[in-house]
Amino acid sequence: MITWALLAVLLVSALLYSRWRHSYWSSRGVPTAPGSIPFLGHTLKLLNRKKYRWLIIDEMYRNHGGSLFCGLYDIHNPNLMVGDPDLVKAVLIKDFDHFADRRSFKATNPKDKVFNEMLTSATGDHWKGIRSVLSTSFTSGRMKGMFPLVEAKAEGLVDYFHRQLEKDPVIRMKESFGMYTMEVISSCAFGLETNSFEEDGIFPQKAMEMFKISPFRMAKFLLFLTVPKLAKLLNVQISHENTEFFTDVVIETMKQRKTGGKRGDFLDIMLETREDQNEKTDKKKPKYPLSDETVIASSVLFIIAGYDTTANTLGNATFLLAKHTEEQERLREELKKIIEEHGTLTYQGIMEAKYLDGCISEALRIHPPAHFTERCCTKNYQLPGTDVVIAKGDVVSIPVWSLHHDQRYWPEPEKFDPTRFFPENKDRIVSGTYLPFGLGPRNCIGKGSLALHCVGLHKKKNGKPLH
Ligand code: HEM
Numbered sequence: 001m002i003t004w005a006l007l008a009v010l011l012v013s014a015l016l017y018s019r020w021r022h023s024y025w026s027s028r029g030v031p032t033a034p035g036s037i038p039f040l041g042h043t044l045k046l047l048n049r050k051k052y053r054w055l056i057i058d059e060m061y062r063n064h065g066g067s068l069f070c071g072l073y074d075i076h077n078p079n080l081m082v083g084d085p086d087l088v089k090a091v092l093i094k095d096f097d098h099f100a101d102r103r104s105f106k107a108t109n110p111k112d113k114v115f116n117e118m119l120t121s122a123t124g125d126h127w128k129g130i131r132s133v134l135s136t137s138f139t140s141g142r143m144k145g146m147f148p149l150v151e152a153k154a155e156g157l158v159d160y161f162h163r164q165l166e167k168d169p170v171i172r173m174k175e176s177f178g179m180y181t182m183e184v185i186s187s188c189a190f191g192l193e194t195n196s197f198e199e200d201g202i203f204p205q206k207a208m209e210m211f212k213i214s215p216f217r218m219a220k221f222l223l224f225l226t227v228p229k230l231a232k233l234l235n236v237q238i239s240h241e242n243t244e245f246f247t248d249v250v251i252e253t254m255k256q257r258k259t260g261g262k263r264g265d266f267l268d269i270m271l272e273t274r275e276d277q278n279e280k281t282d283k284k285k286p287k288y289p290l291s292d293e294t295v296i297a298s299s300v301l302f303i304i305a306g307y308d309t310t311a312n313t314l315g316n317a318t319f320l321l322a323k324h325t326e327e328q329e330r331l332r333e334e335l336k337k338i339i340e341e342h343g344t345l346t347y348q349g350i351m352e353a354k355y356l357d358g359c360i361s362e363a364l365r366i367h368p369p370a371h372f373t374e375r376c377c378t379k380n381y382q383l384p385g386t387d388v389v390i391a392k393g394d395v396v397s398i399p400v401w402s403l404h405h406d407q408r409y410w411p412e413p414e415k416f417d418p419t420r421f422f423p424e425n426k427d428r429i430v431s432g433t434y435l436p437f438g439l440g441p442r443n444c445i446g447k448g449s450l451a452l453h454c455v456g457l458h459k460k461k462n463g464k465p466l467h
Helices: 002-021 053-063 085-094 110-117 124-138 140-167 173-190 202-210 215-226 228-233 243-259 266-279 292-323 325-342 347-352 354-366 400-404 423-428 447-457
Strands: 069-074 077-082 373-376 395-398
Touching: 053 077, 053 400, 077 085, 085 395, 110 243, 110 292, 124 140, 124 266, 124 292, 140 173, 140 347, 140 447, 173 202, 173 243, 173 266, 173 292, 173 447, 202 243, 202 292, 215 228, 243 266, 243 292, 266 292, 292 325, 292 354, 292 447, 325 347, 325 354
Parallel strands: 077 395
Antiparallel strands: 069 077, 373 395
């Protein structure tokens, strides 16, 4: 009897505690999106596998105050969804010093060392230090230098398509672009030949596995969200086990670089920067020098961050072009003309291809690979024009997909119209409503590399285009 009474008291206390935590937004006058349940908040709603996550978020964006802002709960943690373009820009650009971080788990498992060191998870000055060094790897000069490497991989992709077509008229474009992207990134990042186009290509397989979220991984993630202290105490590993595979590859390549020659790839750039830092006198040494861990983590991250996003973009772009044959023909004509003018396909030629830019930009608008992005508040912040104060530690999320599909900003949002992005139409785009690569100082560091990958979209074999 006493045990039951005790249990009842515990349950009621837990419920009251959860209710109190879930009154965070209403007590601040912020509308709360429906669907929050005791203990789990909106997490269960957002994890519903029967509906795409971006559509669930879109419903909140459209119906429950999300287009300005509305409150959510990740388990018990407050998350403010901000959808107003001016507020989006305030958070991501203007008042970046209040929102320089992303949510960070700081896992304690030794196997998470690489994960914790990645640019995506790094925080504060540490992030700033790594980001400023890595940014030098992505200048247009560097991209241009890598063009021949990418061109060779694009030839490999076209060969692969022809070989596949002999076996089966159906080609899985997303998977094929996954192989191509893996080839390009591993070649440009560390001069690795991954044989991705072969049947037993292990690299794309390992990378693809990392994007499958098993119930076990989800449970670990939820544990970090609910009781991070317990997750750390139990030494729960948050990074995918395949991270180790890529880490070993990078370590092995670094060893080879000590004896072998340079290639001018990302790994070389990072290693050179580190040598420069080491040679500096104590006073001039940067506060956060590039450690071995940072070099390894950044190389592994380039694979993870660039693989699925780029393969998705190329896959979606070809899918849209296959459905819109007029647009496809117009793109083909543009590229033929550019190739005639330049004699061959060059980096400069791709940069001049404005219809190609429109097609890729429009594919990224309709199907942004990252359908939302988020920041963690690092010091209390009053949302401009409102009484709402976002407290340190609160998460702010931006519904990228919804902004891209809002007809207030994009007339006929479901229509594939590459001309929206023509230079003469660009001033019609409301700033803060197009963010496939995020915005502000913490946006995608690799966005410039997408133009390079586009070579794979319009290579021919022996003058014969693929249809
Ligand atoms: C079409 C391809 C890609 C898309 C759509 C994409 C999208 C994004 C988005 C939305 C973010 C978050 C930005 C924000 O929070 O404001 C991001 C961050 C990032 N991306 Fe990409 N990305 C792409 C390709 C790449 C490539 C090829 C690389 C590397 C080689 C890369 C490396 C990164 C890194 C390191 C970050 C974290 C930046 C930081 O925290 O400072 N991405 N990306």
